[in-house]
Amino acid sequence: MACRISELILDCADPERLAAFWSEVLGYVEIEREDDGSIHLAPPGAGFGGPQPTLLLSASDDPRTGKLPLHLDVNATDRDQDAELERLLTLGAVPADVGQTGEESWHVLADPEGNVFCLLRARLDP
Template sequence: MACRISELVLDCVDPERLAVFWAGVLGYVEVGREPDGGIELGPPGTGFGGPQPTLILSPSSDPRPAKLPLHLDVNPTDRDQDAELERLLALGARPADVGQTGEENWHVLQDPEGNVFCLLHARISPVGPGTV
């Protein structure tokens, strides 16, 4: 037996604002709301338990933005890295400096609340309903 990542939880000040951002980045939709104001996003038509983990934006008055021990990496699926970078910046991402040399083939970015994530170079296939 093994475990599988089913959800990623991101503490944030404004779940509504980050839901718009991350839904746009990942192509996710709202799949649920928590009683505490948290918002769960997931792939359209699958949601929790599907082939991809859902993202829960959990309200917190003390989130720790910037470089955390764990961060998200995203890859473009339908365009090259440069075009995807432009799209993410238009959604509200900002470049982040965490000590990279400039020789990396990925971009370090921040979401609108300062949470760091990376846009990787490789273009990967999208995951659709029924895909494992």
């Protein structure tokens, strides 16, 4: 038997702000809010333990931002990469420089708190 990833946790200063951003990016919905302000997001109708991992935006007084040892990669599901890039920039993502050459097939972005993630080229089924 093996494990699978059930939840991704992102420490952040403003869970409300990042929940709004990541909900729009991933099409997730809020499933739980904790007393400390942390917010759990998941695919609609799935909840914790579903086929995709939930995302916990954990309230922290000391969040780390920038290029972390682990980052998220996302793929568009209903449009090409260029259209998805425009959508993400409109939602508040900004281009990030982590030393890429400019020849990559992906775009490096940062969320509203500066957490780096990548938009990959391939379109995936929703």
